[in-house]
Amino acid sequence: MSASKLDAVYRSILLTKFFTKGWGKPENLKRLFEFRKVVSNREECFKLIDKDYPVTITKEQNLTDCHLLEGYFLTPLEKYLPGIVPEIAQKAHFQVLLPVHWPDQHCKPVCLHLAGTGDHFFWRRRNLMVKPLLKEAGIGGIILENPFYGLRKPTDQVRSSLHNVSDIFVMGGCLILESLVLFHWCERNGLGPLGVTGLSMGGHVSRN
Numbered sequence: 001m002s003a004s005k006l007d008a009v010y011r012s013i014l015l016t017k018f019f020t021k022g023w024g025k026p027e028n029l030k031r032l033f034e035f036r037k038v039v040s041n042r043e044e045c046f047k048l049i050d051k052d053y054p055v056t057i058t059k060e061q062n063l064t065d066c067h068l069l070e071g072y073f074l075t076p077l078e079k080y081l082p083g084i085v086p087e088i089a090q091k092a093h094f095q096v097l098l099p100v101h102w103p104d105q106h107c108k109p110v111c112l113h114l115a116g117t118g119d120h121f122f123w124r125r126r127n128l129m130v131k132p133l134l135k136e137a138g139i140g141g142i143i144l145e146n147p148f149y150g151l152r153k154p155t156d157q158v159r160s161s162l163h164n165v166s167d168i169f170v171m172g173g174c175l176i177l178e179s180l181v182l183f184h185w186c187e188r189n190g191l192g193p194l195g196v197t198g199l200s201m202g203g204h205v206s207r208n
C-alpha cells in the first residue's frame with residue numbers, strides 16, 4: 001500500500017482532529033527513526049550539544065516574589081535534521097523564575113517543567129507548578145515552550161491538533177535536545193542541582 005493510500009485509510013478512521021494530514025513524509029519519518037537511535041543513547045545524546053550553545057536573554061525583571069528572565073535559542077534538531085522543524089517552531093522560547101534571595105548561595109536548585117498536551121505559552125505552568133515550588137521550597141523553574149505550541153505553533157494548525165504523526169516525533173526530538181541546551185545554560189550561570197519534570201506528555205518526555 002502506498003503512503004498516500006495509507007494516509008487516506010488512516011484519516012477515514014480518525015476519531016479526533018489530531019494527525020489529519022496522515023503520517024507525514026516517509027523520508028522525514030525515516031530520518032527521525034534513524035536519529036532516534038542516537039538520541040536513545042544517553043552518552044551519545046549529551047555529545048550533540050556544546051556546553052556553550054548560544055542562548056539569548058531578551059528580558060530580565062525583578063518582581064516582588066521572583067527574578068524573571070525570558071529568552072530563546074535555535075533548536076539543535078534543525079542542525080542535525082535540516083528542514084524537519086517548521087520555521088516558526090525553530091526558535092525555542094523559554095521563561096525562567098528564580099528566587100529573589102537564595103537560602104543557600106552554594107545550592108541553587110532549578111527544575112525544568114515540560115508541557116503537557118495542550119499547554120500553550122507559560123502562564124499555566126508558571127502559576128500552577130513553578131511559583132508554588134519557588135515559594136515553598138526555594139526551587140527555581142524553567143518553562144520551555146513546546147514546538148507546535150504557543151509562539152511556536154504553525155499558523156495553519158488549529159489549537160494543539162498536530163497535522164502529522166511525524167510531528168510528535170519532531171516535538172520529542174526538539175524537547176530532548178533543547179532541555180540539554182537549558183541545562184548547560186544553567187551550569188554556565190552557576191545554577192544547580194538540576195531536575196526535570198512534567199505532567200502527561202511532559203512527564204513522558206522528562207523520563208527519556
